[in-house]
Amino acid sequence: MRKDIPQIGMTYQVLNRDGVFNIREIAKEYYAQQTHLDEMEQWTHDRYLKQSSHARALVRSPSANEFKSCSVWSINHYLGLNRHPYVIEKAKEATELYGTGCGTSAMSGGHSQLHKDLQKRFAKVFSKEECILFPTGFTANSGTIAALCKGSETLIIIDRDSHASIIDGCRASGSRFIPFKHNSIQDLENKVKKFSGKHINLLVIVESAYSMEGDIAPLKKIVELKKKYGFLLYVDEAHTFGFYGENGRGLCNQLGIADDVDFIMTTLSKSTASMGGVVATSKEFASFLRWSTAYLFQAAIPAADVAVADACLDLMSSQPEIIESLWDKTHYLRQKLVDLGFDIGKSESPIVPLFVRDSDILKKMEKELYEEGVFTIAIQYPVVKASEVRFRFIVNNSHAIEDIDHLVDILSKLGKKHGLIKGL
Numbered sequence: 001m002r003k004d005i006p007q008i009g010m011t012y013q014v015l016n017r018d019g020v021f022n023i024r025e026i027a028k029e030y031y032a033q034q035t036h037l038d039e040m041e042q043w044t045h046d047r048y049l050k051q052s053s054h055a056r057a058l059v060r061s062p063s064a065n066e067f068k069s070c071s072v073w074s075i076n077h078y079l080g081l082n083r084h085p086y087v088i089e090k091a092k093e094a095t096e097l098y099g100t101g102c103g104t105s106a107m108s109g110g111h112s113q114l115h116k117d118l119q120k121r122f123a124k125v126f127s128k129e130e131c132i133l134f135p136t137g138f139t140a141n142s143g144t145i146a147a148l149c150k151g152s153e154t155l156i157i158i159d160r161d162s163h164a165s166i167i168d169g170c171r172a173s174g175s176r177f178i179p180f181k182h183n184s185i186q187d188l189e190n191k192v193k194k195f196s197g198k199h200i201n202l203l204v205i206v207e208s209a210y211s212m213e214g215d216i217a218p219l220k221k222i223v224e225l226k227k228k229y230g231f232l233l234y235v236d237e238a239h240t241f242g243f244y245g246e247n248g249r250g251l252c253n254q255l256g257i258a259d260d261v262d263f264i265m266t267t268l269s270k271s272t273a274s275m276g277g278v279v280a281t282s283k284e285f286a287s288f289l290r291w292s293t294a295y296l297f298q299a300a301i302p303a304a305d306v307a308v309a310d311a312c313l314d315l316m317s318s319q320p321e322i323i324e325s326l327w328d329k330t331h332y333l334r335q336k337l338v339d340l341g342f343d344i345g346k347s348e349s350p351i352v353p354l355f356v357r358d359s360d361i362l363k364k365m366e367k368e369l370y371e372e373g374v375f376t377i378a379i380q381y382p383v384v385k386a387s388e389v390r391f392r393f394i395v396n397n398s399h400a401i402e403d404i405d406h407l408v409d410i411l412s413k414l415g416k417k418h419g420l421i422k423g424l
């Protein structure tokens, strides 16, 4: 096993740098790294929940022989609706009526009346003419970007911290893509100015909130730039849909800029506790996107997943107290961590990061948190810079105040032990 690989996820990159390109050899090295971590009881990548997502769950680490009861902080079911009786009932009803699976893609009969109705509903939710339903949020992004952008006639400008599905779409497009500094309007304007005259199309892609820090994009200012330079704007609302805007319709809705955004995307796997992704846009672009390979050649989501998303939309409008309660819990956790002196960065959303800034401490703490019954993910290099390694606690409405208090108690103890906050 090579000792100079800083993180198992970088195995491919390091071996390529050293001229190793044989994929059998690369796979062997991945296996050696994984086995080593497993022996050290540090192989946390494949931890899983015995009965799936909930605020508390039995969690198993691959190296452990038993499940441990933990509070869970890594799941994006913001509104906590995945076990709501109304949602479950709708999923059951849809399965009975429509069966399981769709067996084919939208273009060859994979869509039912339920799918069509959900597309219409989402078009309304995002104040757009039409909406295209993809099988996942990932392929909504990667498929849409690759369908729209095909070569040197288009330049794509993305935030440096963009999600992998956006980057994959850019790569697959064959168009040139360049990042701008995270959330920097100045850098975005510099890049737009420098390149706008050189391509027929300029597409700017941002997320309304970023998943690693929970910070919000300066969308109003980006729209001002769009009006000045005339680029196309694509906003991924994966981490704002469900709890920003009127009845959770997202940040573009809250800021009153939905009309100025050409493509509003969200996943159905987070606030709406289902599977799938939607892109809402004009009728012309929707027509174009129906030719995306992700729409043409991927089986559509089962009716039960459609019904779940639909049921969650019902609850978002009929029970605003669910959204209010999520915000109350988010503010409660954030305030407690700030009062203890933790660095929680610029988060404004239910994604609450806790900066550790030291990889060794991070790894030790990840294990200690698990031993204390707290399950979350250490965000390490190269996902973030080594100086910015952190934990991420994602609040969802199924967390009880007692779960938050327990988390804060454990963090307070470990934070003092590792010098992240002052002791008494």
Ligand SMILES: Cc1ncc(COP(=O)(O)O)c(C=O)c1O
Pocket: 136, 137, 138, 139, 141, 163, 165, 207, 211, 236, 238, 239, 267, 268, 269, 270, 276, 277
């Ligand atoms: C910003 C963003 N966009 C898209 C996706 C992909 O969504 P899904 O996992 O539902 O396919 C994610 C998922 O983590 C995300 O965080």
